[in-house]
Amino acid sequence: MAPVLQSSQPWVEKYRPKQVKDVAHQDEVVRVLTNTLETANCPHMLFYGPPGTGKTTTALAIAHQLFGPELYKSRVLELNASDDRGINVVRTKIKDFAAVAVGSGQRQGGYPCPPFKIIILDEADSMTEDAQNALRRTMETYSKVTRFFFICNYISRIIEPLASRCAKFRFKPLSEEIMSSRILHICDQEGLNLDSEALSTLSSISQGDLRRAITYLQGAARLFGSSISSKDLISVSGVIPREVVEAFYATCKSGNFDLANKEVNNVIAEGYPVSQMIFQLFNVVVEADDVPDEQKARICKSLAEADKRLVDGADEYLQLLDVASNTMRALCNMPQEFSFET
Amino acid sequence: MLWVDKYRPKTLDRVMVHEEIALNLKKLVAEQDCPHLLFYGPSGSGKKTLIMALLRQILGPSAEKVKVENRNWKIDAGSRTIDLELTTLSSANHVELSPSDAGFQDRYIVQEIIKEMAKNRPIDTKGKKGYKVLILNEVDKLSREAQHSLRRTMEKYSASCRLILCCNSSSKVTEAIQSRCLNIRVNAPSEEEIIEVLEFIGKKEGLQLPSGFAARVAEKSNRSLRRAILSLETCRVQQYPFTSNQAIPPMDWEEYISEIATDILKEQSPKRLFQVRGKVYELLINCIPPQMILKRLLHELLKKLDAELKHEVCHWAAYYEHRMRLGQKAIFHIEAFVAKFMSIYKAFLIATFG
Ligand SMILES: Nc1ncnc2c1ncn2[C@@H]1O[C@H](COP(=O)(O)OP(=O)(O)OP(=O)(O)O)[C@@H](O)[C@H]1O
Ligand SMILES: Nc1ncnc2c1ncn2[C@@H]1O[C@H](COP(=O)(O)OP(=O)(O)OP(=O)(O)O)[C@@H](O)[C@H]1O
Ligand SMILES: [Mg+2]
Ligand SMILES: [Mg+2]
Numbered sequence: 001m002a003p004v005l006q007s008s009q010p011w012v013e014k015y016r017p018k019q020v021k022d023v024a025h026q027d028e029v030v031r032v033l034t035n036t037l038e039t040a041n042c043p044h045m046l047f048y049g050p051p052g053t054g055k056t057t058t059a060l061a062i063a064h065q066l067f068g069p070e071l072y073k074s075r076v077l078e079l080n081a082s083d084d085r086g087i088n089v090v091r092t093k094i095k096d097f098a099a100v101a102v103g104s105g106q107r108q109g110g111y112p113c114p115p116f117k118i119i120i121l122d123e124a125d126s127m128t129e130d131a132q133n134a135l136r137r138t139m140e141t142y143s144k145v146t147r148f149f150f151i152c153n154y155i156s157r158i159i160e161p162l163a164s165r166c167a168k169f170r171f172k173p174l175s176e177e178i179m180s181s182r183i184l185h186i187c188d189q190e191g192l193n194l195d196s197e198a199l200s201t202l203s204s205i206s207q208g209d210l211r212r213a214i215t216y217l218q219g220a221a222r223l224f225g226s227s228i229s230s231k232d233l234i235s236v237s238g239v240i241p242r243e244v245v246e247a248f249y250a251t252c253k254s255g256n257f258d259l260a261n262k263e264v265n266n267v268i269a270e271g272y273p274v275s276q277m278i279f280q281l282f283n284v285v286v287e288a289d290d291v292p293d294e295q296k297a298r299i300c301k302s303l304a305e306a307d308k309r310l311v312d313g314a315d316e317y318l319q320l321l322d323v324a325s326n327t328m329r330a331l332c333n334m335p336q337e338f339s340f341e342t
Numbered sequence: 343m344l345w346v347d348k349y350r351p352k353t354l355d356r357v358m359v360h361e362e363i364a365l366n367l368k369k370l371v372a373e374q375d376c377p378h379l380l381f382y383g384p385s386g387s388g389k390k391t392l393i394m395a396l397l398r399q400i401l402g403p404s405a406e407k408v409k410v411e412n413r414n415w416k417i418d419a420g421s422r423t424i425d426l427e428l429t430t431l432s433s434a435n436h437v438e439l440s441p442s443d444a445g446f447q448d449r450y451i452v453q454e455i456i457k458e459m460a461k462n463r464p465i466d467t468k469g470k471k472g473y474k475v476l477i478l479n480e481v482d483k484l485s486r487e488a489q490h491s492l493r494r495t496m497e498k499y500s501a502s503c504r505l506i507l508c509c510n511s512s513s514k515v516t517e518a519i520q521s522r523c524l525n526i527r528v529n530a531p532s533e534e535e536i537i538e539v540l541e542f543i544g545k546k547e548g549l550q551l552p553s554g555f556a557a558r559v560a561e562k563s564n565r566s567l568r569r570a571i572l573s574l575e576t577c578r579v580q581q582y583p584f585t586s587n588q589a590i591p592p593m594d595w596e597e598y599i600s601e602i603a604t605d606i607l608k609e610q611s612p613k614r615l616f617q618v619r620g621k622v623y624e625l626l627i628n629c630i631p632p633q634m635i636l637k638r639l640l641h642e643l644l645k646k647l648d649a650e651l652k653h654e655v656c657h658w659a660a661y662y663e664h665r666m667r668l669g670q671k672a673i674f675h676i677e678a679f680v681a682k683f684m685s686i687y688k689a690f691l692i693a694t695f696g
Contacts, residue, residue, distance in 0.1 A: 009501055010377040012522075051521040056494065080494035126490035153518060212521045215377050219524045222370045238512070238525045257652045261644070269530040269565045271383035275513035306660075310513050314664040315633045318640070322660035325653045338654045340689040 011218040012211050015186055020061045023054045024210075025178040029169040033062050040066075040114035044139065044148045046163055048155040049171030052211030058171075059120050059149045066118070068111035075102070075113075080122040090131050091138060094119060098142040117146050125152035132159045139165060173208020176200065183213060192217070193227045201230040205237045212237075240272045245280045252327040255334075260324040267320060274316040278303050278323065285327075295330040302326035345575045346568055349543050352406075354395045358539050359531040359567070360388055367396050370524070378496055378505040380481075380520065382512040383528030386566030389508050392528060396506070397475060401435050408433050417450045426451060435464060436475040442483035449488035452478070456495050460502040475504050481519070482509035489516045496522045530565035533557070539567060540574055549578065552586035562590045595630045596638060603642035610684035615677070622676050632672035636663050636679060643683065651690055658682045 008014075017023050020033045029047070036042040047055040063076045077097045079090075102115050121127070127135075139148060139162075150166060152158060174182075180199050187194050194202070206213035219236040220228045234241070244267070251263040267277060285291065285299050306319040329336065351357045354364040370376050381389045398405045408431050417424045426447055431438040437459065441448040456476065464472040481489070496505060496519075507523060509515060531539075540556040559577070563570035576591055577584065592600075602621050605614060625635050640659040644652055658679060666675035 008375045010375050012377070013497065013500055014375070051518040056497070080491075080498070122494045123490055126487055209517075209521050215521075215524055218375075218377060219370070222373065222376070223366050236524065238520075238527060257649050269384055269387075271387065271527045271529045273382070273512045309660070309664040312664060313514060313667045314660070315637065316511050316513055317637060318633075318656070318660040318663050321656050325656050329653060334650075334653070338657070338686075339650065340654060340686040340693070 012214045016057050018061055023058050024182055025174045026054055026171055037065060040112040042147055044166040046150045046166035046168045047171060048152050050173055052209035053171040055151045055171050056122055059151060063118050066112055068109055071113060076118045078120045091134055094138050098146050119146055120149045122151045124150040125154045125157035129159055132162055136161050174210050176203040179203040179213055182210060191226055192221055198228055198230040198233055202233050205239050240276055240280055245284055249284050252324055253331050255332040260328055264321045264324055268317050274320045275310050278307055298330040299327050345543055346571045350391050354399050359535045371400050378523040380507045380523035380525045381528055382509050384530045385510055386568035387528045387530040388567055389528045393506055397436060404434050415454050438477035440479040442480045446485055448485050449491045452488050453491055456499055456503055460499045463502045473502050473504055477506045479508050481507045482511050482514035489519055493518050531567050533560040536560040536567055536570045550583055552584055555584055559590055595625055599638045600642050603639060607646055610688040615681055618680055619677055632666060633663055636676055654686055
């Protein structure tokens with residue numbers, strides 16, 4: 001028989017805060033929810049914001065703190081995009097869950113246990129509009145006995161009538177200081193050594209996404225042992241080394257199309273994600289001292305266009321080549337208009 | 343067995359290129375709390391080889407006892423049931439599949455398979471629960487919905503099911519998924535590394551490689567190891583003993599596109615456009631992906647153009663390829679590019695030569 005693989009949780013799960021007060025940087029929602037723990041009441045909630053900022057963590061923590069381990073199963077329903085949430089499923093599942101009566105709302109075993117149930121709809125932005133519409137009625141029907149927590153990355157995908165029924169909280173990307181202090185906490189627990197340069201690198205490359213930072217940290221710890229340098233972190237992070245971006249920029253400056261084309265091919269062969277390349281190129285261009293604003297504007301326009309097209313699924317090579325061509329024409333003062341287009 | 347399969351290294355200790363990545367992977371899985379992994383890099387760079395060797399490292403020899411199955415899923419979607427069929431490769435502790443083969447219903451597959459694996463967690467003699475490994479290929483082709491539906495699932499089942507995702511372009515994988523994985527870039531091997539592998543294979547097969555021969559094969563491979571090995575084998579079939587000036591045969595479809603480019607450069611007219619359409623259809627029927635046709639055509643055309651035209655032409659290639667992604671019929675957009683090119687090129691010829 002095949003051996004059984006032992007498993008333990010990756011660090012992101014291991015260091016997921018269990019209590020609302022431990023959620024970092026999202027002060028507003030923490031204040032409101034701390035209040036909830038005292039009054040045992042809360043409105044419907046909508047959490048939105050970029051990945052790895054604590055949305056799911058917060059929702060799970062408040063649910064656990066309100067009901068404790070015993071009642072959790074009967075009082076909290078967690079649905080996410082991996083559960084089918086077509087209209088019927090949403091209706092029946094929620095109905096079945098909400099219809100079972102709750103007790104009077106007395107504290108039990110040290111938990112507030114308010115007289116309602118919580119329904120957490122994680123990744124609500126991937127629900128169809130129809131399903132969201134169907135939810136409006138459901139929310140009203142059971143408003144006395146349920147509280148909904150909607151969680152999403154993109155608030156624009158939540159229909160207005162749902163959003164307007166909720167208290168909305170935007171989860172901000174974590175600031176570098178907060179990020180550093182969480183990371184230091186983990187380093188402490190895991191016995192890792194991070195110098196201050198490495199620490200600031202880690203905070204800046206994860207761009208406010210704490211989950212990313214923790215994953216990089218764990219990756220680097222496994223690969224390079226307990227003393228981790230800034231370089232180690234960059235190598236696990238997928239950030240493109242500065243030299244590569246600068247070499248690309250230099251070929252654009254050279255004015256030689258074939259040279260630039262060769263460099264584009266090289267970037268693709270090295271497997272650097274073009275979306276990341278565009279992002280880093282943007283920084284190089286904006287910070288360049290020797291480029292007039294008008295040229296910068298022309299380049300940024302083409303970066304924006306390419307970024308949009310990549311999101312639509314366009315080919316990475318062609319988009320980067322187009323960016324290289326536009327950048328070259330701007331930097332070398334070549335005409336902006338094409339000569340032979342009819 | 344083809345040489346690409348015959349000489350695919352089976353263990354992390356035996357890989358010839360990407361030795362550093364292999365070493366790193368070994369360290370990563372030495373402890374049991376490894377995060378989900380996302381491998382990305384160009385085609386033929388060696389992702390799959392690394393993944394299979396890694397699997398072997400995690401699971402031991404049992405990873406090689408795989409069975410191929412055509413599995414059916416009946417998915418209850420409230421008012422109706424959806425029938426899905428997909429091929430899976432699996433061993434006792436892992437499953438591999440390409441969910442994007444299920445088209446726009448890919449998200450159901452992703453949901454079902456992970457839950458199913460989580461339910462059947464292996465348990466050892468002491469009653470401790472273990473985990474399984476799920477390999478998902480071509481995640482860059484997964485629909486947005488499928489990617490979204492992976493978000494919470496990847497966290498929720500992280501103890502029972504470790505994911506290894508594989509794709510060519512990580513730009514097409516959503517931030518939320520990237521944020522949940524350790525991302526591993528697998529670059530295309532350099533020409534020198536390719537030469538090394540080719541010479542190794544030559545030696546194992548007992549072949550005489552004339553000096554510079556492996557280098558020429560490597561140069562034509564566009565840094566794809568798979569392609570280099572395939573063309574070495576083709577050369578072997580075509581003519582052996584090798585001669586130092588033996589031609590390295592190009593791919594059929596690439597030759598065909600080079601002919602199309604010549605046609606376009608010779609004459610720019612509606613009649614020629616019509617003929618080109620026929621040839622493009624021919625390529626599409628033979629399952630050459632439309633963006634590869636467009637890219638190759640651009641490559642051939644660029645060889646023949648003045649610098650100022652190059653900018654203009656690459657702009658339109660990027661423009662029409664993007665439109666092709668949004669549209670439904672690839673042929674329209676390839677043809678639009680050809681027509682655009684003809685009109686630009688004709689205007690250029692008139693301006694230059696009158
Ligand atoms: N504000 C925070 N305070 C403390 N830890 C955090 C915070 N945000 C994220 N984390 C860490 O990152 C991990 C992921 O966070 P969480 O699941 O809450 O992200 P999310 O906002 O729900 O992201 P997504 O939109 O991708 O679902 C947590 O397990 C935790 O370790
Ligand atoms: N590390 C290696 N050492 C020696 N040979 C290798 C190595 N990696 C790959 N190869 C050879 O290259 C071939 C192609 O590699 P592989 O199938 O892993 O590419 P891939 O990155 O998965 O490509 P695609 O994205 O097109 O699926 C293999 O069949 C094998 O023969
Ligand atoms: Mg979440
Ligand atoms: Mg492969």
